[in-house]
């Protein structure tokens with residue numbers, strides 16, 4: 001079953017409308033498709049699992065340079081990971097998030113890092129991602145931060161430290177200033 005990758009802005013229209021439907025089913029906005037779900041400044045790239053023209057599962061990879069522990073690192077993260085409700089539990093989501101891990105490693109990024117609700121830890125772990133214990137990913141902006149330890153949230157930070165310099169830095173039990181902005185407040 002083909003796994004397709006496009007810059008988000010170049011996803012063919014017949015696939016994009018299905019991706020939007022899947023995203024709306026998971027995170028309803030009630031809005032018409034804006035054409036892209038992410039801030040173009042984060043270079044969104046879509047990974048789609050497609051069977052005979054039907055999108056079974058989708059995710060987006062976002063990219064940003066971050067400052068952390070005295071260094072600058074190229075970080076990529078997962079966003080909008082979703083499988084068609086009728087197709088869940090068949091390994092499609094797992095295949096996609098593993099492919100995303102391989103794409104992050106192959107891209108030259110220093111690390112992959114993103115947050116998820118705690119119950120989904122096992123899903124991402126099974127695909128090769130690992131938890132950064134005690135880490136807090138700080139979304140939003142420096143003036144209007146939106147951290148994963150926001151009251152009421154129960155989130156964990158998942159990562160893959162790809163380069164030696166990323167592995168040499170301290171990430172566990174640290175606040176990581178991602179600050180992706182106001183469109184993608186937290187990834």
Ligand SMILES: CC(C)(COP(=O)(O)OP(=O)(O)OC[C@H]1O[C@@H](n2cnc3c(N)ncnc32)[C@H](O)[C@@H]1OP(=O)(O)O)[C@@H](O)C(=O)NCCC(=O)NCCS
Nearest residue numbers: 026081082083088089090091092093094095116119120123
């Ligand atoms: C999470 C999601 C993408 C998984 O897709 P999928 O195609 O069913 O994934 P797989 O078949 O590869 O793996 C399913 C595994 O994830 C687990 N899982 C899925 N959603 C879960 C949840 N909310 N809490 C705990 N475990 C969950 C399943 O129990 C299953 O575990 P098992 O393999 O031990 O039985 C899909 O459930 C989905 O689209 N959910 C709604 C959107 C969402 O929450 N996305 C994640 C945002 S961080």
